[in-house]
Amino acid sequence: MPTKTIADIDRELHEIVAAVEHAANWGMSHRDEAAAVEHTLDDCEELIRHVMDASVLED
Amino acid sequence: MFTDKIDAKDFPKMPGEYRDLLVRVLTIQADCEIGGPHLYVDKLLPGAPDAIKRLVVARTAAEEIDHFRKVMDVASGIGLDLTDLLRHSNRERYVDAFRGEIATWEDYAVFGFLIDRIGRYQMEEFEGGSYAPLDAICPGILSEELGHIENGRQFTAELANGTEDQRRRVQEAIDRWYPKGLDMFGHSGSKRAERYIEWGLKHRTHEEARAEYIAEVNPLIEEMGLQVPDPEANRKFF
Numbered sequence A: 001m002p003t004k005t006i007a008d009i010d011r012e013l014h015e016i017v018a019a020v021e022h023a024a025n026w027g028m029s030h031r032d033e034a035a036a037v038e039h040t041l042d043d044c045e046e047l048i049r050h051v052m053d054a055s056v057l058e059d
Numbered sequence B: 001m002f003t004d005k006i007d008a009k010d011f012p013k014m015p016g017e018y019r020d021l022l023v024r025v026l027t028i029q030a031d032c033e034i035g036g037p038h039l040y041v042d043k044l045l046p047g048a049p050d051a052i053k054r055l056v057v058a059r060t061a062a063e064e065i066d067h068f069r070k071v072m073d074v075a076s077g078i079g080l081d082l083t084d085l086l087r088h089s090n091r092e093r094y095v096d097a098f099r100g101e102i103a104t105w106e107d108y109a110v111f112g113f114l115i116d117r118i119g120r121y122q123m124e125e126f127e128g129g130s131y132a133p134l135d136a137i138c139p140g141i142l143s144e145e146l147g148h149i150e151n152g153r154q155f156t157a158e159l160a161n162g163t164e165d166q167r168r169r170v171q172e173a174i175d176r177w178y179p180k181g182l183d184m185f186g187h188s189g190s191k192r193a194e195r196y197i198e199w200g201l202k203h204r205t206h207e208e209a210r211a212e213y214i215a216e217v218n219p220l221i222e223e224m225g226l227q228v229p230d231p232e233a234n235r236k237f238f
Helices: A006-029 A034-052 B008-013 B016-047 B051-076 B083-087 B105-126 B132-160 B164-184 B191-198 B206-223
Strands: none
Touching: A006 A034, A006 B051, A006 B083, A034 B016, A034 B051, B008 B016, B016 B051, B016 B083, B016 B105, B016 B132, B016 B191, B051 B083, B051 B105, B051 B132, B105 B132, B105 B164, B105 B206, B132 B164, B164 B206
């Protein structure tokens, strides 16, 4: 049964963090575009929940 | 006092006490880093007062996740797997302040203002310390913690200058988090803290760090026109 290594989890966390930071910064610089910011927030929430519910550990 | 610099390859050769203390401090640090977002993401990522504040919550959570990742990496260098901390519920957190839930904006603001500041104190303990890989991750984490603290200070000040209701609610949040914060430094006269200092893993005793924190934070609370809570009320550790 394949199991993620710490290196795999590290890589995945790193990618999630980079994606959320990029999205949050984009959203802050486009604060006047309400619909786009909402969409960005949805993306951030989905990414962060992947860590909060520990699904990042699953294969 | 121990002044050598230790790397991962030296770890197995170190005395058991050093290894135990390093394992303990890395585990607690990682638990606190991931414990933060677990407190507030659920309610505040969708529920902060406006879109920009929601983006601040998202970015802060991401940075805390990254701090967890960095501590996890240092731990993996000594064969310690901390990934299971990702599965822990709030009830299982090591430090009491991370065991509840942050459901209101004023609690989020005050958490940044008061509790992230203690995160900064904790990371400062490791700066220049004997375990080089832990020392190496300090500057990046500290720089981001300073941003969280400043966000928390600004949001707290905004609420303190707001309506009467906002002011009352933010004072109540200060009253809730201030004693939890002082407790986070641990027991005064701790023998374990002395051993951390002896092994160069920390610099200050619990009581020294707590006194510095009080001297720093009390004037900031007063500047906002808020009341500093009784430092002995609702405390568990003195």
